[in-house]
Amino acid sequence: MSDMQPGIDLATRTEALESLLVERGLADAKTVETFIGIYETQVGPMNGAKVVAKAWTDPEYKERLLSDGTAAVAELGFKGPQGEHIVVLENTATEHNVVVCTLCSCYPWPLLGLPPSWYKDSAYRSRVVKEPRAVLAEWGTELGPDVAVKVHDSSSEVRYFILPERPAGTESLSEEELAGLVTRDAMVGVTKVAS
Amino acid sequence: MDGVHDMGGRTELFGPLKPLDRDEPAFKEPWEGRAFAITLLANRAATASNLHAFRHALERVPEQQYLANYYGRWLGSAEILLQDSGLLAPGAVEARAANLRGGSVEEPADPEPHKPSMETAGGGNMRTVDAPRAFAVGDRVTAVGRPDAGHTRLTGYVRGRTGTVTALRPAQVLPDTAAHFVGESPEHVYSVEFDSHDLWGPDGEQFTLTIDCFESYLETSA
Structure with missing residues (x-):
């Protein structure tokens, strides 16, 4: 299980997971920005x-x-x-x-x-x-x-x-x-x- | 499965409502938007974007984490999905987080990937089912029991209660099987209306509660 360790704030946890995904080719900054932009501005x-x-x-x-x-x-x-x-x-x-x-x-x-x-x-x-x-x-x-x-x-x-x-x-x-x-x-x- | 996610009517969760804020942005802090996006990407990588597996992962996020923050809950589900599919080792996120904050922790090696898969009849969740419907509008139906384990969309608070079919909805992929990659097993879906007094007893507010039920969640009321 991925129990949340106390002391790791969610922003750092997000950054950690994003960097792990990017290194493995499972995410890229451009797609992340695109998803965010859709729900911030279009929908x-x-x-x-x-x-x-x-x-x-x-x-x-x-x-x-x-x-x-x-x-x-x-x-x-x-x-x-x-x-x-x-x-x-x-x-x-x-x-x-x-x-x-x-x-x-x-x-x-x-x-x-x-x-x-x-x-x-x-x-x-x-x-x-x-x-x-x-x-x-x-x-x-x-x-x-x-x-x-x-x-x-x-x-x-x-x-x-x-x-x-x-x-x-x-x-x-x-x-x-x-x-x-x-x-x-x-x-x-x-x-x-x-x- | 039973769990804190099944919130309907649970008085221990009652409390003041959060304020309505017309100008509330989609993401209150930058990390929330990134958590949203990377969770979608994590689920794409781990399960080919199986929505039901994603929901089941949310249900398995530890209760304290589930209740603390919505996008924290999403992150938890992303980590569960990635670990379940062998794309990320347990402890990988904690180790990376420590290193991002100036630590020098050895990060665990990646496990062998073992991504679950399931045959799909197409995109989305709407399906055609050739078998005739078991129920019609106006039928009295009882929401039947459900297993304690595994994913379901039958809420605890309608379990064992009797209501009336008020609308026929399109057949859909059955979450109970799809979440576990057993198969899409599409079923007919019904909107079922319950009288509030049949759900909560005679003393509460008078209203109707309508909820969508897959065919296997229902049986004809005697």
Whole structure:
């Protein structure tokens, strides 16, 4: 086993492993930089926000998105690792969906990038399948008793993506302006989109 | 397998949520990005990028290391995968780390590589299964027991519980066998919805919990 020795900080451990891989021809600095660059600049929640804004402004797109998420997001160029089969769930005034991966941290990378700290944390992963209303309330999202709460645990290669409810008072905004309102948290279902 | 990774409903892990930070970057520190990338490359070298073997390696990272840091957990899995495939000797990373910090430790020689392999029907995890589905939308199903050892995607908290099939999902490579290089053994997959009170008792919050289950995880409820 590769038990972590106390005293070796993670940055040094990373450097050590990288140098061992490079020497054996199993990694190279250019590929490492490329992988990092993809998730720092090209793939992130701005992708999902474009999908949401388009669905809010184009009813036919929204219909395609809800019936075949994988194909509909591919129309906008979004596909790749951790996005093999996308299912889109719509949040409304009466139904609130929220997504977790209790076994690891599965997340729809092509649409949202790599998961944020809170999503990977043991508190979220343990609690949201048992007390979702309390979890959402702790982050300021209070749901009334008339709202059906649906929690989705990502245990297969299906990736769930939330289409949040369009906030009131945004009728005059352009698609691009709408995309600017959409947060990653709302696309996982732990918050609503504010106008 | 049982372990700290199977977190759903485990009250000993309950605690305050981390704050939502709209501007949180993909990598908070430079080493995290490098750990992410080299873990992907390590798994490519060790297992031809077997996603299930990677997850199973994460599950075998010692608990303290697993809980301490997400990318620290990734590094741990990379080292396990490299050792399992004979690409790196135990202790190689520690020795190199010591030398990077000015030590002069003798580094262990590389072992004989013995990379596991498995026949694959193609890229990704979606597959076609010709056999008819065992269950239909609306069926009442019970999540059956699972072995304590080995990889599975059946969570502990639904084990033995009864729910309703709400959606049919594409057939997929079975993680339980693929993680161990035994075969892809693709199966039909179902979304199964459980009532919160059937999972946690009558006193808790009212909601539904939906989770994807491979066909062999389910049996018809009496």
